[in-house]
Amino acid sequence: MANIVQFENVGLRYGTGAETLSDISFTLTSGSFYFLTGPSGAGKTSLLKLLYLAQRPSRGVIRLFGEDAGALPRQRLPGFRRRIGVVFQDFRLVPHLSAYDNIALPLRVAGMPEGDIEAPVREMLAWVGLTDRGKAKPPTLSGGEQQRIAIARAVIGRPEVLVADEPTGNVDPDMAERLLHLFDSLNRLGTTVVVATHDFHLLNRIPNARMMRLEKGRLNDPTGALKHPPGSS
Amino acid sequence: MKFSLNPNAPDRRLLDEGKRTRAMTWIMAIMLFLTVLSGALGLGMLGATNQLDRQLAGRLTVQIIEPNAELRDQQAKAMVASLRAVPGVVRAEEADRARLAELLKPWLGDAGLDPDLPMPAMIDVDVRGDAGVAAAEAAAKRIVPGARIDRHAQWLSPVRNFMSTLTWLAAGLVLLMASATGAVVLLAARAGLDTHRDTIEVLHMLGSTDLQVARLFQRRIAFDTLIGGAAGTAAALGLVWFLQSRFGALGSEILSGVALEQRDWFILVLLPLSFALLATFAARIAVLRKLGATL
Ligand SMILES: Nc1ncnc2c1ncn2[C@@H]1O[C@H](COP(=O)(O)OP(=O)(O)OP(=O)(O)O)[C@@H](O)[C@H]1O
């Protein structure tokens, strides 16, 4: 299995304070499912931001799809970002666009013809159980509904890597399980999935999932299995 | 992302239209109103100057100042006859004395009609080409050494200078308006980037390129400039047309040259289009510069 993401001694410092993340080294193998856990404030969101190229590390090397992400010139970032689907912890839906248009956004950004967009968007709306809310604007949706729109938007482009930051924080256990099932299906189709969560009930729903635990900005990896996963190239 | 002119196109809705200010359209309307007026002034003056040059370049008046009326008339006839023989002279004619007397009447009273009053003979000469003017002047001097020769162009040169100053002034105003428009667009684009920062951040995270984002702004600003510019241009052209019809009523020979030709109207209509292009370009530069500084 190929290494799709590789962090080597990555550190992140916001401004001049102490390091939020220190000595982070791990490898994600293509097609695997990862849970990222850790107490609030441990740096989960910060780590994911590095992964989806919203933040540059203060030190260390991040390799994405076999390339040094730190060395990417600005004009190559969009191409990389299109290969990564992100469910933001705060959703980041565009408030003046309908749920439908929010979900369609990645396809439109990628230049897909308008005629080819409707079917997948409808399919995603159905998947997240919001078929009849397509015309609604995000501010008129409940937190859980917004979260599901955010998930639909993250997965519609069939990304190679899906990064989900607390994707089930605002939904009931049934819906949480259903969304996890959606991630699992996507994972079976080959997408590498990284889910940050507090929700321990979810962790054993995906039998083959690997665990990453962050504590105070450091990755808990006593056996080194995250750094050098078995079977990685 | 596809970028169509369809007002319901999906990308149209990307930047929140509810937050959009109509101020830009108004500013563009005023800018183009003033620009088109300046342009009309410049083009009108340019046309009038050219017409003046054409009319006056080859026009002379030869005055024969001779107290002896008989001798004067004789010299005048000889002058007309020989001037007509000079190559390049199109027309040489003695001004009608009765009409001259009429023109002088307000100053001289009925005395102007007295045949004994020593009035100079005036001969109007139309010449083609600068060489012709020189030749006619030389010929006139030869026939009557004391003759006074006036080029009309000389009398009118202060007028002509004034008109060409106005032309330059108008050109300067158009350039000034263009740079002000560019500056306004720059400011508007920067303000727009701030207003839509969240949306733009999301677009970036979903893999939008800077060019895609810039195009959203470009098209809005081009649209505002075209709509506002069309209104401003229409108002300015209406005003110009109205003023021009007034000039016609004045019956002044110089002002009649201010009349705009078809080509001039065409150039004026091009102004809002070129301003829209300018605004588009300015917006693009502003947005790409600002985005280039983010991650
Ligand atoms: N943009 C920022 N500027 C400065 N400090 C930040 C910024 N983002 C996060 N931090 C700090 O970094 C630390 C880790 O934050 P982060 O959001 O990564 O934690 P988290 O593990 O995702 O927490 P939660 O489970 O509550 O979402 C926190 O102490 C936070 O205050």
Ligand SMILES: [Mg+2]
């Ligand atoms: Mg977080």
